[in-house]
Amino acid sequence: MAEKFDVIVVGAGMAGNAAAYTLAKAGVNVLQIERGEYAGSKNVQGGILYAQAVEALIPEFRESAPLERHIIEQRIWVLNDKSYIGTHFRSDNFNEERPNRYTLVRAQFDKWLNGEVKKAGATVITETTVLELLKDETGKVNGVRCDRENGEVRADCVILCDGVNALVGSRSGVRKEINSKEVALAVKEMHFLPRDVINERFNIQESEGVVIEILGTVTEGMLGTGFIYTNGESLSVGIGVIVSDLMKNRINPSTLLEKMKSHPSVAPLLKGSEVKEYSAHLLPEGGYDSVPELSGNGWMVCGDSAHLLNAIHREGSNMALTSGRLAAETYLELRDKGQPINAENLKKYNQKLENSFVLKDLKKYRRMPHIMLENKQFVTMYPDLLAGAAETLLRVDGVDKKTKEKKITKDFRSARGIFGLVGDAFKLVRAWR
Amino acid sequence: MHIVVCIKQVPDSAQIRVHPVTNTIMRQGVPTIINPYDLFALEEALRVRDRFGGKVTVLTMGPPMAEDSLRKALGYGVDAAVLLTDRAFAGSDTLATSFALATAIEKLHQEDPVHIVFTGKQTIDGDTAQVGPGIAQRLKLQQLTYVSAIRDVDSAGKSITVERRAEGGTQVLKTTLPCLITMLEGTNTLRRGSMDDVFRAVRSEVRTWSARDAGVEDITKCGLRGSPTVVKKVFAPQPRMEKAQQIDALGKSPAEIADETINMLFTASNQLGDDILKLTEAI
Ligand SMILES: Cc1cc2nc3c(=O)[nH]c(=O)nc-3n(C[C@H](O)[C@H](O)[C@H](O)COP(=O)(O)OP(=O)(O)OC[C@H]3O[C@@H](n4cnc5c(N)ncnc54)[C@H](O)[C@@H]3O)c2cc1C
Numbered sequence: 001m002a003e004k005f006d007v008i009v010v011g012a013g014m015a016g017n018a019a020a021y022t023l024a025k026a027g028v029n030v031l032q033i034e035r036g037e038y039a040g041s042k043n044v045q046g047g048i049l050y051a052q053a054v055e056a057l058i059p060e061f062r063e064s065a066p067l068e069r070h071i072i073e074q075r076i077w078v079l080n081d082k083s084y085i086g087t088h089f090r091s092d093n094f095n096e097e098r099p100n101r102y103t104l105v106r107a108q109f110d111k112w113l114n115g116e117v118k119k120a121g122a123t124v125i126t127e128t129t130v131l132e133l134l135k136d137e138t139g140k141v142n143g144v145r146c147d148r149e150n151g152e153v154r155a156d157c158v159i160l161c162d163g164v165n166a167l168v169g170s171r172s173g174v175r176k177e178i179n180s181k182e183v184a185l186a187v188k189e190m191h192f193l194p195r196d197v198i199n200e201r202f203n204i205q206e207s208e209g210v211v212i213e214i215l216g217t218v219t220e221g222m223l224g225t226g227f228i229y230t231n232g233e234s235l236s237v238g239i240g241v242i243v244s245d246l247m248k249n250r251i252n253p254s255t256l257l258e259k260m261k262s263h264p265s266v267a268p269l270l271k272g273s274e275v276k277e278y279s280a281h282l283l284p285e286g287g288y289d290s291v292p293e294l295s296g297n298g299w300m301v302c303g304d305s306a307h308l309l310n311a312i313h314r315e316g317s318n319m320a321l322t323s324g325r326l327a328a329e330t331y332l333e334l335r336d337k338g339q340p341i342n343a344e345n346l347k348k349y350n351q352k353l354e355n356s357f358v359l360k361d362l363k364k365y366r367r368m369p370h371i372m373l374e375n376k377q378f379v380t381m382y383p384d385l386l387a388g389a390a391e392t393l394l395r396v397d398g399v400d401k402k403t404k405e406k407k408i409t410k411d412f413r414s415a416r417g418i419f420g421l422v423g424d425a426f427k428l429v430r431a432w433r
Numbered sequence: 434m435h436i437v438v439c440i441k442q443v444p445d446s447a448q449i450r451v452h453p454v455t456n457t458i459m460r461q462g463v464p465t466i467i468n469p470y471d472l473f474a475l476e477e478a479l480r481v482r483d484r485f486g487g488k489v490t491v492l493t494m495g496p497p498m499a500e501d502s503l504r505k506a507l508g509y510g511v512d513a514a515v516l517l518t519d520r521a522f523a524g525s526d527t528l529a530t531s532f533a534l535a536t537a538i539e540k541l542h543q544e545d546p547v548h549i550v551f552t553g554k555q556t557i558d559g560d561t562a563q564v565g566p567g568i569a570q571r572l573k574l575q576q577l578t579y580v581s582a583i584r585d586v587d588s589a590g591k592s593i594t595v596e597r598r599a600e601g602g603t604q605v606l607k608t609t610l611p612c613l614i615t616m617l618e619g620t621n622t623l624r625r626g627s628m629d630d631v632f633r634a635v636r637s638e639v640r641t642w643s644a645r646d647a648g649v650e651d652i653t654k655c656g657l658r659g660s661p662t663v664v665k666k667v668f669a670p671q672p673r674m675e676k677a678q679q680i681d682a683l684g685k686s687p688a689e690i691a692d693e694t695i696n697m698l699f700t701a702s703n704q705l706g707d708d709i710l711k712l713t714e715a716i
């Protein structure tokens with residue numbers, strides 16, 4: 001006899017933990033299935049955690065969650081081969097009692113959050129992979145099949161939180177497979193350095209943290225970004241590029257990472273560090289147009305598996321946490337009203353997402369992935385033009401300022417043409433709106 | 434038949450980092466695993482149970498979080514688990530560890546007579562290979578170390594036949610039960626538990642014993658107080674001499690083996706040929 005639960009949650013990442021926690025807290029008999037050795041063992045986030053999404057689950061999470069540093073400064077660097085031009089924003093307002101953003105190590109955080117899920121009363125099993133959804137005669141999803149002997153488990157509702165590959169859904173025919181234009185491949189290294197050294201190099205104290213987002217020629221004309229995050233005693237250093245671009249150019253992302261690490265503005269930050277961890281992971285970056293069907297007869301899908309990630313602002317964990325929570329809340333509402341868990345009723349989950357920042361933000365940037373994929377000048381030509389302009393202005397060499405300005409305008413015009421420039425500006429504005 | 438398997442939770446040495454500045458081992462955040470050698474003991478115990486019937490109990494001494502390792506073992510199909518945990522056990526060396534484990538096994542034996550105790554060959558952190566023999570000595574069990582396979586168990590006749598790795602070959606040994614076996618690595622492949630095993634692993638009760646629960650009477654034999662080992666200094670050793678060379682002797686004639694040996698000696702030392710020539714000239 002197969003075991004039977006109210007709800008099965010597939011995956012113990014951000015989305016799965018949020019869903020399972022919310023359900024277990026409300027007394028639902030929930031089974032969470034994770035393929036890794038423990039929650040977090042497969043997770044590779046850089047990563048920044050946005051407090052609000054966790055607070056919505058566990059208001060006092062700061063007291064026990066493993067957090068690295070709270071972020072007080074954000075830098076955006078546009079690199080060409082020799083220089084960077086960028087903006088920094090730093091504020092003492094971020095040194096608040098309940099800080100807004102933290103760096104963290106996912107392996108530890110997920111393990112902690114999953115511990116809370118267990119404490120709330122969920123049944124959690126690990127080292128078990130869900131292969132596909134099971135359906136009854138009417139086509140309603142009523143369980144999952146796992147990769148173990150006697151691997152069938154039944155439930156009224158299955159919440160898919162199986163991450164970016166979304167294999168369970170595509171294998172079960174409830175969605176199409178992911179496409180190489182929609183996903184970025186990120187490689188990341190952990191560079192260990194003593195806390196004091198990090199504090200000095202980044203001009204911070206105690207548990208203050210800095211985030212550097214990097215774009216420009218480091219991606220060799222492909223669509224992608226790099227990052228450096230300060231953890232307590234390490235730096236997360238990585239770069240991510242759209243997979244179809246990598247395939248077209250036959251470039252290995254680790255080559256790009258090596259290049260970024262040796263950039264004259266980056267190398268001094270990493271000097272003398274010990275690299276211990278190397279990892280690679282996909283990110284769903286197709287935006288709103290890549291979001292699949294979010295629910296169906298007996299199932300819902302959350303987080304990366306539902307392509308809920310805002311690549312522009314590097315927000316994924318909060319979307320995963322929020323969507324997982326909203327899926328659970330949808331189930332709870334139906335349960336409380338005694339309504340059946342069918343396709344029509346589960347549409348409430350889609351509505352909840354539409355009404356939250358999750359789909360609102362993805363909708364706002366709906367055009368961005370397409371525009372960026374087709375307009376590589378943003379990552380190839382502009383970094384050089386901007387750096388050139390800055391250098392021309394700053395170098396004091398007896399040439400008058402008016403001549404300098406003329407040179408800059410000429411450089412921009414001859415590179416892109418007046419229509420190109422106006423067009424690019426227009427595209428950017430459109431993408432942003 | 435009742436089989437007890439001792440497992441130790443150890444830091445995953447593959448993930449231990451040495452602090453680049455202070456050169457000390459950074460244990461914080463290092464995941465723990467079941468001592469890899471113990472998994473061979475665990476699988477062999479399960480095989481014996483599957484072939485000859487009975488039950489398998491896993492036993493560990495460690496901090497409360499060592500429960501994770503026990504649950505993992507339950508997921509492979511083990512029947513029961515006991516966690517020995519008590520502040521009094523902190524700082525145990527091999528003497529105190531084997532004392533505590535032996536006392537607990539004695540207690541298990543009173544509940545349900547124990548026929549075989551399995552341990553791993555050694556651990557990846559302490560590396561002493563002393564705990565198994567220590568338990569055997571205290572419980573007056575027959576001791577079979579470096580075992581590579583269990584051939585037969587005759588629980589009626591109370592005997593066991595095993596294969597044991599020894600210098601230059603394999604010994605086949607037969608002895609009486611109860612016995613203690615330290616299991617060699619690489620001798621079997623751990624099974625994957627069924628879905629039922631996995632559910633049992635999360636739901637089963639792990640019995641948690643304090644020193645008193647386990648039947649320890651003399652607390653001074655436990656933990657730091659019961660541990661005469663003193664670590665005086667920790668240092669990185671000089672690299673040892675070169676690795677010994679082996680000749681595969683199976684199915685070869687004595688003449689062939691002799692040829693091969695001489696060949697090896699002459700390749701190892703260029704000087705040797707000249708020396709022998711000089712000697713023969715002298716004669
Ligand atoms: C390099 C990198 C840096 C990032 N940086 C940030 C950042 O700074 N800030 C931010 O907010 N987001 C960041 N993200 C994105 C963020 O990590 C994801 O959006 C988030 O982890 C999504 O959570 P999730 O629960 O949907 O998926 P995941 O966290 O990937 O969890 C999915 C879980 O499901 C399990 N699983 C998969 N398939 C199965 C199966 N068949 N059966 C059982 N279990 C299964 C997996 O093992 C995994 O544990 C980053 C991502 C990467 C790769």
Ligand SMILES: Cc1cc2nc3c(=O)[nH]c(=O)nc-3n(C[C@H](O)[C@H](O)[C@H](O)COP(=O)(O)OP(=O)(O)OC[C@H]3O[C@@H](n4cnc5c(N)ncnc54)[C@H](O)[C@@H]3O)c2cc1C
Pocket residue numbers: 439440441442468470471492493494495523524525526527528530534551552553554555556558559560561562563564565662663664
């Ligand atoms: C030189 C030295 C210094 C030490 N320093 C310290 C110290 O500073 N602090 C400290 O706390 N401890 C210390 N110890 C104790 C040591 O780390 C072990 O906890 C204990 O002595 C077991 O020895 P071992 O790991 O070598 O096991 P081995 O004898 O190599 O293990 C053989 C088998 O015994 C079984 N076994 C071993 N330990 C357990 C257990 N706990 N539970 C169940 N089964 C087990 C397993 O099956 C294992 O495969 C030290 C030991 C030595 C020799």
